[in-house]
Amino acid sequence: MIEIAYEALEKAGIPLDTIAGTKTGVFMGHFTSDYKEMIYRDPDNAPLYSITGACKTSLANRISWLWDLRGPSLTVDTACSSSLVALHLACQSLQTGDSDIAIVGGTSLLLNPEMFLYLSNQAFLSPDGKCKSFDESANGYGRGEGFGCVVLKRIDDAISVGDPIRAVIRGTGSNQDGHTKGFTLPSADAQAALIQETYRRARVDMKDTGYVEAH
Structure with a gap:
């Protein structure tokens, strides 16, 4: 996630040395913890930094720590809507002034079969692994994996310094x-x-x- 956040800042034209010590918030969305499940199976042989490396809070907090970011730093878990709720909270943080810049991201990695079994037991997953949204044959969803990250500013702030603006968020809700x-x-x-x-x-x-x- 650190690499993806760096790429997002790079594409936004924001050098790291300009945000150290600033009110830059980090808001991450995260649901399942496949990696934690893997390393916690054998506590006696777990890596030394298992707790700080695998807990959800570290997803956001490590970025804030690494780059000396002083805004809010939190990881959101609202299942499938996690990254969008993180975006909603980031927008609120910009509006209240808690953040002047917000790094918002989400991640999903499929690293072991257990979560597939748990979700299948609840009939969440489609047997053929395909999503058939809005179709009468819909019978579950297919899981995917990836990373995503965007950088947000108040629009007046972005315009004033000539930042590249790729989209404007008109509103969010939860x-x-x-x-x-x-x-x-x-x-x-x-x-x-x-x-x-x-x-x-x-x-x-x-x-x-x-x-x-x-x-």
């Missing part, structure tokens, strides 16, 4: 489904309410949306 028919079952009403409220706060007409990416 809620919970509350009580549903099952602990893992989503609520269409709650999700629709969140989308509507996010658009309302952003003062954007839904009809102006040209592209939608869904989970």
